[in-house]
Amino acid sequence: MLTETAYAKINLALHVRERRDDGYHELETLFAFVDDGDKLTARSSERDTLRTVGEFASGIDDPFGNIVAKALGTLPHEGGLAVELDKRLPVAAGLGGGSADAGAVFRMIEQAQGQLPDDWQARAARLGADVPACVRSRACIGRGTGTELEPIENDLAGTRVLLVNPREPVPTGPVFKAWDGVDRGAMPPGSVRAVALNGRNDLEDAAISICPVIADVLTALRATAPFLARMSGSGATCFGLYDSSAHMAEAAAAIAARYPAWWQMSGKLR
CATH class of the missing domain: 3.30.70.890 (GHMP kinase, C-terminal domain)
Structure with missing residues (x-):
């Protein structure tokens, strides 16, 4: 059985800059992650399935079309995974809950397969702007729409x-x-x-x-x-x-x- 925590994302800073040609805004943000969040477990299965439980499960209108199911579909993996998502983070809350869930799926598949595809960051970005940062769930700078990541000295780790x-x-x-x-x-x-x-x-x-x-x-x-x-x-x-x-x-x-x-x-x- 594979287990992962979808670590709650917070923006320690979020600066909104000029509007881009594609209609999005240029962002500069400092991502940080809390050592708690949603909980995911996965077992081998004939096909990919998703079951959502927990306090905020009702906030997910379409469990089969949600970002966890999409993350399973975007990464190659042998066989299927029966995933259970314990939704402990509120939905539409500024915590990147869905993105954190997708990031946890990436890490579970990395556990199962031994590595992620070389283009995992591009695959993650197609799922959502916060997903690339959530895959590693470590403090970093995000630019562009939030997908262009830069390392930063984390002197607040453990705070x-x-x-x-x-x-x-x-x-x-x-x-x-x-x-x-x-x-x-x-x-x-x-x-x-x-x-x-x-x-x-x-x-x-x-x-x-x-x-x-x-x-x-x-x-x-x-x-x-x-x-x-x-x-x-x-x-x-x-x-x-x-x-x-x-x-x-x-x-x-x-x-x-x-x-x-x-x-x-x-x-x-x-």
């Missing part, structure tokens, strides 16, 4: 992180349409810590205009005194970074006590 989502899905498309179109400049240079602390998320205001409770989540996180609190991706999930497990646990308990309906996940940056 405690708390994820909070108000349980309101926020599709990416409307957030980009609500963005004010102002190019506020390039992402700063430096290590992961430097980019995170000196960067920004240009989609925060646009996402809050669509889902105002995001502002409440950020306020709640900042009240717990993390050294950084920010929205991830296009929302609605926000994160806080803490210097100790005790501080993070206190923050999680305080937010849960005041907002018991909100979803939380805690862990460490990989």
Whole structure:
């Protein structure tokens, strides 16, 4: 049996630049990954199958057309794989959940086959802009639409992180349409810590205009005194970074006590 975690993706910084000729926006983002997320298992089978379970399984409208099934179809592998996806991450949440699931499938097939095809990054990019970064699930810089990856010194590995989502899905498309179109400049240079602390998320205001409770989540996180609190991706999930497990646990308990309906996940940056 093969097992993988689809590590939750967060954008420690997300700078939206000029619009490209293809209609997409040029992006500069700092990807980071939490050491928890969806869980996938796979067994040998006569053909590829997918079963989705877990708290957020109902958020996947078409399990046979979802990105996990597409990932199975895009990579050569001997025989079939019966995959079970335990959907623990909320859908349309800024955590790259589907992309993380696809990345986990790539790693499972790598386990089974011994290696990935030489063109795995191109195959991953065809599934979604976040998928190439999610295959390795290590901190990196993403440019272009997010598929052009660059390594970065990760001096935040092991940092405690708390994820909070108000349980309101926020599709990416409307957030980009609500963005004010102002190019506020390039992402700063430096290590992961430097980019995170000196960067920004240009989609925060646009996402809050669509889902105002995001502002409440950020306020709640900042009240717990993390050294950084920010929205991830296009929302609605926000994160806080803490210097100790005790501080993070206190923050999680305080937010849960005041907002018991909100979803939380805690862990460490990989």
